[in-house]
Amino acid sequence: MKDQKKYSNKTKAAFVLLIVMLIILLGNFNTLQNSKKVNENINAIYNDRLVVSQYIFQYSKQLHFIKAEAEKLDLSDNIKKNEIIHTLDIIHTIDDLYAKTVLTNKEKQYFDAFLSSCKEINKKVSDKNWSRIASASNEALKTLESLSHIQIEEGKSKLATANAMYSKNNSLGQLQIALLIILGGITFYLLIVKKVKRSIKIPEPPSMN
Numbered sequence: 001m002k003d004q005k006k007y008s009n010k011t012k013a014a015f016v017l018l019i020v021m022l023i024i025l026l027g028n029f030n031t032l033q034n035s036k037k038v039n040e041n042i043n044a045i046y047n048d049r050l051v052v053s054q055y056i057f058q059y060s061k062q063l064h065f066i067k068a069e070a071e072k073l074d075l076s077d078n079i080k081k082n083e084i085i086h087t088l089d090i091i092h093t094i095d096d097l098y099a100k101t102v103l104t105n106k107e108k109q110y111f112d113a114f115l116s117s118c119k120e121i122n123k124k125v126s127d128k129n130w131s132r133i134a135s136a137s138n139e140a141l142k143t144l145e146s147l148s149h150i151q152i153e154e155g156k157s158k159l160a161t162a163n164a165m166y167s168k169n170n171s172l173g174q175l176q177i178a179l180l181i182i183l184g185g186i187t188f189y190l191l192i193v194k195k196v197k198r199s200i201k202i203p204e205p206p207s208m209n
Contacts, residue, residue: 020183027172027179034165034172041162048102049155055098056148059114060141062087066121067137070130077128084125084133091118107150114143 066084069075095115103111117140124132 017183017186020179020186024176024179024183027176031169031172031176034169038162038165038169041158041165044102045155045158045162049151049158052098052101053148053151055094056144056151058094059091060144062091063137063140063144067134067141070133070137080130081125081128084121088118088122088125104150104154107147107154110143110147110150114140114147117143 066087069080069083069087072080098111117136120136121133121140124130124136
């Protein structure tokens with residue numbers, strides 16, 4: 001019976017230790033997955049939001065120039081035409097870079113609208129329709145404002161997700177520390193019990209002499 005009880009206690013202790021270790025391993029795996037997602041979100045904030053904001057700034061700068069050139073009254077049509085075509089070439093060099101970034105469905109719609117405005121400008125240059133070019137430039141600039149607003153909102157969303165995952169990782173880390181303390185306590189208890197059992201001396205039976 002003593003051996004059976006002893007075996008049962010050891011089994012229970014081993015079972016508890018196994019559960020604690022399993023929870024720690026699962027928590028570790030979850031932490032690693034969350035860390036990977038946090039890293040992806042941070043990269044997305046940089047590559048698809050901060051970098052793209054620079055593209056929008058460059059677009060805006062070139063479009064303001066096109067609008068200003070189209071509205072100049074003291075500039076010849078040929079000079080206007082050449083400068084606007086050259087500026088459109090600069091804009092088109094950004095198009096491919098912008099398109100390679102991760103865009104939401106809403107961003108794709110606005111970007112397509114922006115490209116349509118640029119095509120309209122390009123078309124009206126040949127006709128020397130400066131008023132329409134200035135109007136199309138305004139439309140493109142408004143579209144860029146909408147894209148810029150989406151960039152900010154998406155960046156905030158990614159940052160909030162990354163912060164939430166960080167908080168979750170922090171909580172899991174604290175849980176793992178608590179479980180390790182429990183694991184250490186159980187191990188220490190088992191060692192002490194074993195030592196106490198070994199130090200117990202069975203008294204000798206009284207002598208009949």
